[in-house]
Amino acid sequence: MRFEGFGQLLRPRAGGVARLILLVTAVSACVSAPQSPGAQARPTKRLDVPIRTVQPTTATDPPRPVANPPLPYRDIDQRETPPPALVSVIRSLGTTFRGQVGIAVRRIGSDWTVAHNGTALFPQQSVSKLWVAMTFLDAVDRGKLSLAGSTTITRSDLTLFHQPSAANVGTMGWTTTYIDLMRRAMTQSDNTANDALLRAAGGPDAVRAFLARRMIGNIRFGPGERLLQSTTAGLDWRQDYSIGRNFYTARAKLPMAVREKALNNYLASPPDGAAPSSIVAALAKLREGDMLSPGSTRLLLSIMEEAKTGPQRIKGGVPRDWRYLHKTGTGQELGPRSTGFNDIGIMTAPDGTAYAVAVMIGSTTAPIPERWDLMQAVAKAIAANHELR
Numbered sequence: 001m002r003f004e005g006f007g008q009l010l011r012p013r014a015g016g017v018a019r020l021i022l023l024v025t026a027v028s029a030c031v032s033a034p035q036s037p038g039a040q041a042r043p044t045k046r047l048d049v050p051i052r053t054v055q056p057t058t059a060t061d062p063p064r065p066v067a068n069p070p071l072p073y074r075d076i077d078q079r080e081t082p083p084p085a086l087v088s089v090i091r092s093l094g095t096t097f098r099g100q101v102g103i104a105v106r107r108i109g110s111d112w113t114v115a116h117n118g119t120a121l122f123p124q125q126s127v128s129k130l131w132v133a134m135t136f137l138d139a140v141d142r143g144k145l146s147l148a149g150s151t152t153i154t155r156s157d158l159t160l161f162h163q164p165s166a167a168n169v170g171t172m173g174w175t176t177t178y179i180d181l182m183r184r185a186m187t188q189s190d191n192t193a194n195d196a197l198l199r200a201a202g203g204p205d206a207v208r209a210f211l212a213r214r215m216i217g218n219i220r221f222g223p224g225e226r227l228l229q230s231t232t233a234g235l236d237w238r239q240d241y242s243i244g245r246n247f248y249t250a251r252a253k254l255p256m257a258v259r260e261k262a263l264n265n266y267l268a269s270p271p272d273g274a275a276p277s278s279i280v281a282a283l284a285k286l287r288e289g290d291m292l293s294p295g296s297t298r299l300l301l302s303i304m305e306e307a308k309t310g311p312q313r314i315k316g317g318v319p320r321d322w323r324y325l326h327k328t329g330t331g332q333e334l335g336p337r338s339t340g341f342n343d344i345g346i347m348t349a350p351d352g353t354a355y356a357v358a359v360m361i362g363s364t365t366a367p368i369p370e371r372w373d374l375m376q377a378v379a380k381a382i383a384a385n386h387e388l389r
Helices: 002-009 017-031 084-096 125-141 164-168 178-187 191-201 204-213 225-233 246-252 256-268 276-287 294-305 368-387
Strands: 099-107 113-116 150-153 174-177 323-329 337-348 354-364
Touching (some): 099 276, 125 191, 125 204, 150 191, 164 174, 178 191, 191 225, 225 246, 225 256, 276 294
Antiparallel strands (some): 099 113
């Protein structure tokens, strides 16, 4: 009966990814030894988080090369035994995906993390907006800032790529509150809104300092959206790139060799690089109330559950009776190559057990549906293994 339920959860939408999970997990579940009596899981610590329907550490940390073969068993915390079937599935998904990918899953309130390339640094792109929101809320908790405070955004503050708030900025600027900007940054991934929060919080150094105080390693924070994206493209930032399609036009005029060199340099040592295992550790600390005050924790988790981006990424594989809150990221493309295609978040089962999950695709030529299949397969594997506990 359990086996049939597992297969039903992992019925493939398209292609062979889900079939691979079913095969690997079935074999693992049959041959794996039971968990030792001494390795008992601690009860999951829960926050009473009412959900409203509204909706790196240091730049000197040496990067680990992003490689597709699985890393050694150090990716798994041995103080508690993780589900053997989940270990097999995550590693098989990682090694068979057509691209450079890092995957990490951590049961919140437990001591184990299952990962594929969990300690390699992958470009975060807009995933890094989560650290900006945390840094701002930490300043609120310390009485330095107020969510009710307001700021005026002018045309000189505009960024590039996705910035729907730019439509509100007229000749006299646009005045709004920080809580409005946070919702726009986290639910719509609005780059201009995020940069305004970042400036108010103290800039990139403030984010790095916050992560260091919370003892979160292997998460870098870049120089801000404008400098990060222009450097990745091989351009020097000019403010007129924020207007219309000026950035796209300037980038298209560059020689292909210049663009390829810039993108390769970015991927080799991403200034916004983060390790999937570190991301899920930070998400676990957030969920357990160890990153922010209880009020700020509840607020941020509720905003993350309102996210409108990436409905077909991890969220597309989360069972309907589970909850999922998250932040996505999407990088630049060059020819058939896509970079920084990410989703990180927290899956919560009906019984309250929560799992932090991160899927970071550093570089791939696989089409978007294939990337969706990978991410959804991770979510389905988590849910299926939870049912088999």
